Amino acid sequence: MEYFLQQLINGLTLGSIYGLIAIGYTMVYGIIGMINFAHGDIFMVGSFIALATFLALVALGISALPLILFITLLVSMLFTSAWGWTVERLAYRPLRGSFRLAPLITAIGMSIVLQNFVQITQGARVKPLPPQIQGGVTLIEGVTENGTIAVQLSYMQMIIIATTLALMIGFSLLISKTSLGRSQRACEQDQKMAALLGVNVDRTISLTFVMGAALAAVAGFMFLLLYGVIDFYIGFLAGVKAFTAAVLGGIGSLPGAMLGGLLIGLIEVFWSGYFSVEYKDVAAFSILVIVLIFMPSGLLGKPEVEKV
Amino acid sequence: MAAGLVGVLGFFFLALRTDIGTGGLDLTYRWGLWFISIAIAFGGRLLLNLFVFNRAKPIASGIKISLPAGAISAGSRVLGPFLLLVALTLPFIVMAVYPDRDRQFIDLAILIMTYVMLGWGLNIVVGLAGLLDLGYVAFYAVGAYSFALLAQYFDIGFWMALPLAGLLAATWGIILGFPVLRLRGDYLAIVTLAFGEIIRVVLLNWYDFTGGPDGISGIPKPSFFGLDFTRTGGFAEFFGIDYDSIHRFIYLYYIILLLALITNFVTLRLRKLPIGRAWEALREDEIACRSLGINTTNTKLTAFSIGAMFGGFAGSFFATRQGFISPESFTFLESAIILAIVVLGGLGSQIGVVIASVVMIGGIEILRNLGFLKEIFGPDFEPTQYRMLIFGLAMVLIMVWKPRGIISSRNPSAVYKERKKIGSDMVAQGEGH
Numbered sequence: 001m002e003y004f005l006q007q008l009i010n011g012l013t014l015g016s017i018y019g020l021i022a023i024g025y026t027m028v029y030g031i032i033g034m035i036n037f038a039h040g041d042i043f044m045v046g047s048f049i050a051l052a053t054f055l056a057l058v059a060l061g062i063s064a065l066p067l068i069l070f071i072t073l074l075v076s077m078l079f080t081s082a083w084g085w086t087v088e089r090l091a092y093r094p095l096r097g098s099f100r101l102a103p104l105i106t107a108i109g110m111s112i113v114l115q116n117f118v119q120i121t122q123g124a125r126v127k128p129l130p131p132q133i134q135g136g137v138t139l140i141e142g143v144t145e146n147g148t149i150a151v152q153l154s155y156m157q158m159i160i161i162a163t164t165l166a167l168m169i170g171f172s173l174l175i176s177k178t179s180l181g182r183s184q185r186a187c188e189q190d191q192k193m194a195a196l197l198g199v200n201v202d203r204t205i206s207l208t209f210v211m212g213a214a215l216a217a218v219a220g221f222m223f224l225l226l227y228g229v230i231d232f233y234i235g236f237l238a239g240v241k242a243f244t245a246a247v248l249g250g251i252g253s254l255p256g257a258m259l260g261g262l263l264i265g266l267i268e269v270f271w272s273g274y275f276s277v278e279y280k281d282v283a284a285f286s287i288l289v290i291v292l293i294f295m296p297s298g299l300l301g302k303p304e305v306e307k308v
Numbered sequence: 309m310a311a312g313l314v315g316v317l318g319f320f321f322l323a324l325r326t327d328i329g330t331g332g333l334d335l336t337y338r339w340g341l342w343f344i345s346i347a348i349a350f351g352g353r354l355l356l357n358l359f360v361f362n363r364a365k366p367i368a369s370g371i372k373i374s375l376p377a378g379a380i381s382a383g384s385r386v387l388g389p390f391l392l393l394v395a396l397t398l399p400f401i402v403m404a405v406y407p408d409r410d411r412q413f414i415d416l417a418i419l420i421m422t423y424v425m426l427g428w429g430l431n432i433v434v435g436l437a438g439l440l441d442l443g444y445v446a447f448y449a450v451g452a453y454s455f456a457l458l459a460q461y462f463d464i465g466f467w468m469a470l471p472l473a474g475l476l477a478a479t480w481g482i483i484l485g486f487p488v489l490r491l492r493g494d495y496l497a498i499v500t501l502a503f504g505e506i507i508r509v510v511l512l513n514w515y516d517f518t519g520g521p522d523g524i525s526g527i528p529k530p531s532f533f534g535l536d537f538t539r540t541g542g543f544a545e546f547f548g549i550d551y552d553s554i555h556r557f558i559y560l561y562y563i564i565l566l567l568a569l570i571t572n573f574v575t576l577r578l579r580k581l582p583i584g585r586a587w588e589a590l591r592e593d594e595i596a597c598r599s600l601g602i603n604t605t606n607t608k609l610t611a612f613s614i615g616a617m618f619g620g621f622a623g624s625f626f627a628t629r630q631g632f633i634s635p636e637s638f639t640f641l642e643s644a645i646i647l648a649i650v651v652l653g654g655l656g657s658q659i660g661v662v663i664a665s666v667v668m669i670g671g672i673e674i675l676r677n678l679g680f681l682k683e684i685f686g687p688d689f690e691p692t693q694y695r696m697l698i699f700g701l702a703m704v705l706i707m708v709w710k711p712r713g714i715i716s717s718r719n720p721s722a723v724y725k726e727r728k729k730i731g732s733d734m735v736a737q738g739e740g741h
Contacts, residue, residue, distance in 0.1 A: 105652065108703065247495060279513060285502035292488070
């Protein structure tokens with residue numbers, strides 16, 4: 001039971017990170033209907049920026065840890081958004097209105113570019129960062145035949161889950177209440193009509209990429225803090241998992257992406273906790289295949305209506 | 309504007325570098341590099357604005373360059389046989405022109421032909437049937453591993469294993485295809501991607517059977533009607549010529565050329581059969597297709613399994629060429645490259661695939677050999693590490709320049725009264741469902 005609870009907490013933490021990345025996929029897909037393959041690499045770029053900022057701040061002699069973390073978060077969100085905007089501007093906007101596979105190919109190309117750019121400028125070796133936030137609270141202590149097992153909720157995990165919750169609430173409000181959110185929803189339904197009614201479609205799409213990139217930066221920073229190890233290749237697997245999460249939850253739906261992220265995180269952690277670590281990816285992907293066979297539009301997605 | 313952007317974007321990557329030093333991570337500052345890149349971007353943008361954008365606008369809008377339609381179709385009619393002729397005589401041309409580097413060039417030609425074959429195989433799935441497959445490399449892996457394992461456990465030679473590998477890959481295509489073909493568009497794409505990853509992870513972790521990350525080595529080379537390419541008692545002795553290791557390369561080249569031509573021939577013939585027509589109808593409009601009484605599930609399954617079969621053939625050829633395989637060779641990047649070749653060449657176009665693979669794969673290999681750049685930028689400069697960066701940029705640029713691929717117009721398969729070429733703007737395919 002204690003083991004189960006511990007795994008649950010770990011799974012929720014990992015799932016929050018996947019969920020944050022998945023939101024970027026799902027928003028872009030909702031608006032322009034393309035798989036943004038470079039999004040995983042935007043996440044990777046975000047975590048590298050966070051690492052560099054963190055080290056620079058430490059080198060500047062700022063000692064208050066919460067301040068450092070806060071500034072790092074803001075800086076990485078800002079700069080990663082600039083990356084997201086640029087990728088959209090360079091690789092996707094020229095192909096707006098062209099046929100569907102073209103932006104997919106440029107996305108794959110962009111992903112290769114980003115990976116290799118980071119590899120060349122930052123080196124191919126793994127960057128370890130020692131854990132910064134230590135300690136936690138013990139929730140339950142149980143006695144088993146092997147000794148005591150304590151269910152730990154570390155401060156790190158608390159921060160991750162709390163930040164994710166706050167961002168989720170913030171983004172839901174942004175989408176449902178502000179004029180930007182209104183124009184996003186309008187573009188999602190019908191771009192041409194939205195343009196006729198005076199919505200700046202290009203600007204809305206750019207802002208969507210910016211928002212997705214900012215969330216990916218948050219996820220990247222948390223990934224860095226949680227695992228303490230990053231390299232230029234983390235973007236691919238995280239991206240695929242997050243996309244899986246977005247599809248699982250029903251692509252195009254924000255709560256769906258979060259739910260899908262949490263599910264993928266939980267499946268992965270439970271599978272590696274109870275069965276085998278090697279096949280955790282297989283488990284996550286198999287669940288995806290099974291869900292899609294029985295619910296082709298995901299858990300919370302709207303079924304697609306075919307029109308002739 | 310652009311310079312400012314480069315400054316902002318590059319700040320953390322060019323100006324700062326995190327290195328592993330003593331006692332954790334160190335930060336080094338590289339302001340010089342940062343300023344240089346800003347200056348380059350500024351200058352480049354200025355030149356572009358001055359010379360390209362200002363001049364291009366009035367001229368391009370006034371004159372529309374159009375080749376006469378006859379010239380294009382005649383060009384493509386000649387191009388096919390010409391390329392075939394070049395491909396058939398390539399080893400001898402290479403041996404005559406570059407006698408000292410012939411092995412390297414033939415090896416490159418083999419690699420390009422492998423990708424041509426993979427591109428043609430994927431073209432059936434993506435180009436003809438319009439099913440977006442992001443996990444094609446899975447079938448490539450199945451083919452390679454089935455030959456390697458058959459050779460390892462049952463001591464079966466290449467020619468025996470080739471049909472078996474194709475058959476196994478086709479079976480996997482059906483196994484994968486059967487449950488997922490109800491899915492549409494991007495769902496199909498992500499499931500095929502997931503399948504490709506599953507296969508790779510299983511190959512990586514099933515240590516007892518596949519050797520895990522160590523891979524399988526010592527895969528036998530193909531024989532020429534029972535004659536091996538060894539120093540004694542093999543091919544060279546039988547025909548009474550001097551032994552030369554180049555013979556094996558030439559032989560491998562002709563095998564892959566033959567396999568690729570078979571793929572092409574089968575595809576071209578299939579397009580004329582009802583099943584091929586059904587594929588293309590499916591690509592254009594699935595609903596119309598279903599209402600005309602075509603069994604869409606069967607049609608998709610055949611496309612999937614035939615595409616997979618050719619992937620399997622190419623895979624077992626890859627295994628025998630390398631003599632060693634490991635899961636490293638079957639990453640998502642391979643799938644992406646093959647898909648890029650198909651899309652860049654123009655969906656459904658056979659010659660486009662050839663051109664795209666020559667450009668992409670040949671381009672990568674040329675970048676590998678740019679030794680002279682070392683003399684310009686100093687000995688620290690390593691051109692090979694930039695080749696994937698340039699590869700990715702080229703993918704983006706070609707796509708932006710020609711969104712429908714290099715060969716974008718297409719001959720209709722079925723004609724009514726007269727044969728007309730369909731321009732790229734008329735083709736609304738590639739919906740991928």
